[in-house]
Amino acid sequence: MKPVEIVPGLYQLPRLFSASPYLVLDDSVAVVDGGLRGSHKRLLATLAQLGRAPQDIGHLIATHCHTDHVGAFARLRGLSSARLAVHDAEADCMSGACPHPNPFTHPILAWITAPLAAISAPPTAAVDLRLRDGDRLEVLQGMEVVHTPGHTPGSISLRFPAHGVLLVGDALECRGGRIGLPSPIFTTDMALAKESIKRMAGLDFEVLCFSHFPPIRRQAGRMLRELAERLG
Numbered sequence: 001m002k003p004v005e006i007v008p009g010l011y012q013l014p015r016l017f018s019a020s021p022y023l024v025l026d027d028s029v030a031v032v033d034g035g036l037r038g039s040h041k042r043l044l045a046t047l048a049q050l051g052r053a054p055q056d057i058g059h060l061i062a063t064h065c066h067t068d069h070v071g072a073f074a075r076l077r078g079l080s081s082a083r084l085a086v087h088d089a090e091a092d093c094m095s096g097a098c099p100h101p102n103p104f105t106h107p108i109l110a111w112i113t114a115p116l117a118a119i120s121a122p123p124t125a126a127v128d129l130r131l132r133d134g135d136r137l138e139v140l141q142g143m144e145v146v147h148t149p150g151h152t153p154g155s156i157s158l159r160f161p162a163h164g165v166l167l168v169g170d171a172l173e174c175r176g177g178r179i180g181l182p183s184p185i186f187t188t189d190m191a192l193a194k195e196s197i198k199r200m201a202g203l204d205f206e207v208l209c210f211s212h213f214p215p216i217r218r219q220a221g222r223m224l225r226e227l228a229e230r231l232g
Contacts, residue, residue, distance in 0.1 A: 003046050006207060006215050007163045009140050013046055018068035019211040022167065025050060028058030030139045031082070032158065032167060033211060034072035037122055040079070043072060057082040059129075059137060063169025063211065064152040065090040066103045066186070067120050074123035083128035085137070087147065090154030096124030101152070103186045131156060148200060150193025151182045157200060164206035166220070171196055174213040179220075179227050194231050201228035 003011035003023065011023045013035075021043055024030040029052050031043060044054055057080040060073045065086060073094075077084050084094070092098045102117040104110045110117075129135075133147035141162035148157045148171045158167040171193065173180045182193050201224045208220035216223065 002049070004214075006209060006217070007160075007165055010160070010163070010165065010209075011046075011050065012209065012215065013043070015212060018071070019066075019170070021072075022209070023047065023050065024140050024143070025052065026140050028139070029056045030059040030061055030137070030143070031057060031073075031076060032061045033063055033069040033169065034060065034076060036068050037071035037120065040072040040075040043076065044079070054080045056080075059083055059085055059139065061085045061131075061137075061158070062087075062090070062094065063157070063167070063171075064155040065093050065100070065122075066152065066170070067100070067117070067122055068103075069169070069211065070094060071120070071122040074125040077125050084125055085129035085131050086127045087145075087154035087156050088130040088132055089149070090152065091127040091130045094122075094125060095127050100124075105184075105186060105188055109185065146200070146203070148193075148196035150189050150191075150196045151187045153188065155196070159203060159205065161204070164204070165209060166200065166203060166205040166207070167209040168200065169211050171200070172208070172210060172224075174208075174210055174216060177216075179208070179216070179223050197224070198228045198231060201225045 013021045018036040022032040100121045102110045135145040137143045144159040146157040151170045208216045
């Protein structure tokens with residue numbers, strides 16, 4: 001399946017049992033989220049379709065460190081000179097300095113899925129950039145890091161001001177064309193997630209990109225402001 005171009009230079013890969021990775025093509029390539037372990041093959045094949053090579057990858061960026069977002073990063077880092085970028089709050093989980101979190105937040109579900117979580121846990125990888133709110137990477141005319149905790153402590157969104165795009169990872173869902181809260185099954189702090197939504201609603205953007213849903217290409221900023229108003 002072919003990637004979908006959201007705006008010039010920003011491509012969403014089709015979702016396959018995991019989060020949708022994004023490829024950001026500029027002078028160098030940035031990979032935003034890497035899917036499950038083993039997804040590096042599909043990512044590199046798509047990159048080749050777009051005329052780029054592994055050596056072109058300059059950054060690997062995690063919106064957060066759930067297994068379905070960072071599983072391919074260790075292999076991609078080994079096959080390129082890319083720098084791995086993770087928010088400071090979750091960098092130690094990615095590097096192996098602390099246990100990788102089970103994405104299920106309910107104690108019973110976490111207990112039931114513990115064996116699977118252990119098997120599917122992503123390989124650890126050294127983190128080169130410990131991201132913080134307001135950091136900026138020179139990708140696609142400037143990519144701004146917005147710390148949006150709640151789904152996980154280190155969840156980030158990525159804003160591309162020159163293109164009017166906000167990429168939110170799992171900080172939001174979109175079902176039936178309607179923006180909603182992140183999944184309560186996988187969200188560590190819903191109250192904090194709501195505060196992050198209110199903050200995102202104050203940003204200037206037109207296009208909203210998600211990890212598990214197709215993008216909203218028009219009037220997404222207005223739709224998010226309406227959600228924030230409903231949250232009070």
